[in-house]
Amino acid sequence: MLQRTESTPSISCVVPAYNEAASLADTLGTMLATLRPLFRRIELIVVDDGSKDDTAAIVERLGATNPEIVLLRLSRNFGKEAALTAGMEAAAGDLLLFVDADGQHPPDMVAPMLQGWRDGADVVYGVRRVREDQSRLHRRMIKTFYRLINWGSPIEIPAGAGDFRLMDRKVVEALKALPERNRFMKGFYAWVGFKSLPLDYEPLPRSQGRTHFGIKGAFRLAMTGMLAFSTAPLRALSVVGFLLALASLAYGAWVIFEYFYYGIAAPGFATIVVAMMFLSGIQLLSVGVLAEYVGRIYDEVKRRPVYLVSERQGQGLAAAPGPV
Ligand code: UDP
Ligand code: MG
Numbered sequence: 001m002l003q004r005t006e007s008t009p010s011i012s013c014v015v016p017a018y019n020e021a022a023s024l025a026d027t028l029g030t031m032l033a034t035l036r037p038l039f040r041r042i043e044l045i046v047v048d049d050g051s052k053d054d055t056a057a058i059v060e061r062l063g064a065t066n067p068e069i070v071l072l073r074l075s076r077n078f079g080k081e082a083a084l085t086a087g088m089e090a091a092a093g094d095l096l097l098f099v100d101a102d103g104q105h106p107p108d109m110v111a112p113m114l115q116g117w118r119d120g121a122d123v124v125y126g127v128r129r130v131r132e133d134q135s136r137l138h139r140r141m142i143k144t145f146y147r148l149i150n151w152g153s154p155i156e157i158p159a160g161a162g163d164f165r166l167m168d169r170k171v172v173e174a175l176k177a178l179p180e181r182n183r184f185m186k187g188f189y190a191w192v193g194f195k196s197l198p199l200d201y202e203p204l205p206r207s208q209g210r211t212h213f214g215i216k217g218a219f220r221l222a223m224t225g226m227l228a229f230s231t232a233p234l235r236a237l238s239v240v241g242f243l244l245a246l247a248s249l250a251y252g253a254w255v256i257f258e259y260f261y262y263g264i265a266a267p268g269f270a271t272i273v274v275a276m277m278f279l280s281g282i283q284l285l286s287v288g289v290l291a292e293y294v295g296r297i298y299d300e301v302k303r304r305p306v307y308l309v310s311e312r313q314g315q316g317l318a319a320a321p322g323p324v
Contacts, residue, residue: 004118009094010041010317014087016080017046017101021054022208027103028062028069034107035068038114039095043316045070046101047087050077063314070314074307080212081183082307084163088172092317096172098163103207105164112199113166121197123189125165127158128203145218149225152232155190157225161198162186170194180228181299181306184221187229227292234293237286244282 013031017024028044035042046059048071056073063069072090074083084098095117099105109126116124130139146159163185167175174192175185189196213221226233258264 004120008040009117010092011035011039011043011095011097012087012091012093012317013042013044013097013099014084014091015044015046015099015101016049016083016087017051017055017059018049018077018080018083018212019051019053019055020101020209021051021058023102023206024055024058025062026207027099027101028059028066030103030107031099032066032068034110038111041093041317042068043070043091043093043314044068045072045087045090045316047083047090048073049080049083050074060313067314068316070316071312072309073311075310076308078307080163081185084185085183086307086309089176090312090316091172094169096167096169098165100164102209104203104205106201106204109164109199109201110166116197116199117166117168119197120195122168122171122194123165123196125161125189125196125198126201127198128160128162129200130160141215141218145222148222149184149187149229151226152230152235153187153226155187155229157186157190157229158198161189164201165189168194181302181304182224182228182296183306184225184228187225191229223292224296227296233289237289240282241286244279 013035015024015027015031020027024046028046031044032042035044044066046055046069048056048059056071059069059071063071070090072086074086078086087098088096095114097110097113099107105126113124113126143159146157149157171192171194174194175188178188178192255268
């Protein structure tokens with residue numbers, strides 16, 4: 001095996017794209033120009049995640065003149081995590097790089113990332129620097145998001161670390177071996193471990209269009225992260241149940257004492273109503289939390305594929321296997 005310092009590895013660059021017709025041509029052009037001088041053999045896998053605009057047509061047009069481009073069309077919109085998984089499973093390179101289609105990931109980070117790999121890191125990941133122009137509410141929300149997903153999880157998911165990362169083949173194989181249907185990549189990266197090197201970067205503004213992840217999307221992802229990587233919510237329920245049992249034991253003792261000492265027969269209508277409502281509230285909440293887990297178990301046991309490919313164009317690295 002070649003030393004990393006001397007080798008020029010092959011690379012698969014995976015770009016998930018959902019309705020990115022406006023920015024895709026620019027992004028792919030810059031990416032090709034960035035990768036060509038750095039790597040000997042490259043493939044640029046664009047995963048069209050069920051776009052309703054001209055995304056696929058643009059990739060096809062560029063692919064006609066650039067043989068490195070591979071178009072992978074999913075049969076519908078499966079979400080970014082599934083699109084990344086699809087790209088990862090199609091990739092044949094020694095290294096794998098995830099890049100967003102909207103041009104937010106600065107291409108000049110690729111060279112330092114490659115250097116990090118040459119210096120021995122198996123994963124080099126970009127960490128978003130907090131931008132001054134982000135509102136305080138936005139920053140607060142991001143912080144809450146990471147607090148939620150890290151709640152009770154034994155592995156810490158670093159804040160600001162996203163999908164913009166360069167990974168060695170062995171990391172890719174480890175990620176591919178994870179069989180989950182509920183795919184939360186940020187958690188997977190942390191879970192598989194390997195020697196990882198964070199690199200700060202300033203995300204560029206989205207070149208066109210707007211983000212696909214609103215408050216609802218972020219919340220859903222945070223729930224998946226929390227439920228998939230920790231059982232803390234279940235443990236919290238046990239603790240609440242235990243405390244309630246203690247409290248009712250104490251209260252029961254008080255009622256008995258009251259009965260014998262003061263001889264009061266049937267007071268406490270308010271107490272009964274409040275206690276009943278409180279307890280049924282706690283019970284419903286508990287059932288809800290359990291249901292979240294059961295729902296996810298149901299998703300997993302169905303064993304449906306994470307994504308479906310409807311079409312593939314371009315050979316990529318698989319076509320011409322050559323020396324590394
Ligand atoms: N994306 C995708 N499928 C989706 C939503 C988004 O493949 O269902 C892609 C999108 O085209 C982009 C990347 O995921 O390349 C990041 O999306 P976006 O820019 O909307 O997210 P943000 O940068 O705001 O986190
Ligand atoms: Mg973006």
